[in-house]
Amino acid sequence: MDLRPYIRDIPDFPKPGILFKDITPLLADGKALRWTIDHLGERYRGSVDIVLGIESRGFLFGAALAYALGVGIAIVRKPGKLPSHKLAAHYALEYGSDTLEIHGDAFGEKARVLLVDDLLATGGTAGAAIALIEQLGAELLECAFIIELEFLHGRERIAPHKAYSIIKY
Ligand code: AMP
Numbered sequence: 311m312d313l314r315p316y317i318r319d320i321p322d323f324p325k326p327g328i329l330f331k332d333i334t335p336l337l338a339d340g341k342a343l344r345w346t347i348d349h350l351g352e353r354y355r356g357s358v359d360i361v362l363g364i365e366s367r368g369f370l371f372g373a374a375l376a377y378a379l380g381v382g383i384a385i386v387r388k389p390g391k392l393p394s395h396k397l398a399a400h401y402a403l404e405y406g407s408d409t410l411e412i413h414g415d416a417f418g419e420k421a422r423v424l425l426v427d428d429l430l431a432t433g434g435t436a437g438a439a440i441a442l443i444e445q446l447g448a449e450l451l452e453c454a455f456i457i458e459l460e461f462l463h464g465r466e467r468i469a470p471h472k473a474y475s476i477i478k479y
Pocket of ligand 1: 328329330331332364365366367427428429430431432433434435436464
């Protein structure tokens with residue numbers, strides 16, 4: 311299925327010069343959403359112990375995929391949201407830096423983790439989530455995205471870890 315008709319381009323959001331890829335039309339379409347989750351489900355069935363969803367659009371796809379795979383979901387959140395003992399990873403943005411957090415008991419050391427987010431841009435977000443997976447001593451199976459912005463080279467930033475994306479721009 312071609313998902314491109316379900317991705318809406320919003321120029322200059324959230325700031326001038328950014329072409330925001332809005333996935334809400336995909337989420338709102340039952341067939342497109344089901345195809346997306348089924349497609350990822352076929353790719354990962356039987357090989358994953360837990361899905362790791364990145365706040366916040368990664369939660370939407372991650373939770374549906376975890377259900378389809380019959381596994382649980384762990385979450386990576388922005389600072390100050392998680393209530394229990396947590397670990398943090400800092401990463402550089404175009405201007406400044408940001409932080410992501412995970413619960414210290416999100417999964418065990420031997421877990422095979424599938425990282426899920428809506429979009430791979432520079433790879434900073436995924437890279438920080440990978441650092442958290444490594445702090446917990448678990449194994450990253452692959453990073454799965456709906457969209458990849460290839461011109462930002464995020465794939466190279468997270469190498470040698472593997473990335474899979476459904477639509478590339
Ligand atoms: P990055 O850390 O640069 O790979 O950015 C990835 C994160 O920022 C993902 O969680 C995306 O949801 C969001 N993001 C970055 N660029 C865009 C964009 N052009 N359109 C929509 N979301 C974006």
